[in-house]
Amino acid sequence: MPVTEAYQEAVHKEEINQGSIAEEPTVSIEVNAAFINIPEDDELYSKLYYPIGDVAKMFNVNISLIRFWENEFDILKPRKNRKGDRLFRPEDVKNLKHH
Known part of the structure; x- marks a missing residue:
């Protein structure tokens, strides 16, 4: 499956918005939406x-x-x-x- 520009942007936003290290990593809705x-x-x-x-x-x-x-x-x-x-x-x- 090719990586779309929307997916790359969503992943970038997710990397910027990561919480503290103690928190479980979460995948944003934007990232998941790229794969629906x-x-x-x-x-x-x-x-x-x-x-x-x-x-x-x-x-x-x-x-x-x-x-x-x-x-x-x-x-x-x-x-x-x-x-x-x-x-x-x-x-x-x-x-x-x-x-």
Whole structure:
């Protein structure tokens, strides 16, 4: 994946805004936004549901973070199959993008 100018700027801002050494390093929203890869609406809505792994790849995050977001954001309510696998609708993906 090529490094974009927006990503480089976001990383530079993050380096300038780093807290004390004792703090856990954080990645700014701007840096993460450079890696969000949500398909266009026509492609996104071509499937009824997306498994949690696909959603995690779209947002370039770990699956555990998607589970955390599910607990944090009331608007995110994925369906679960009999096994308990989370199935996200295209609307859920779009809601995550705006939070």
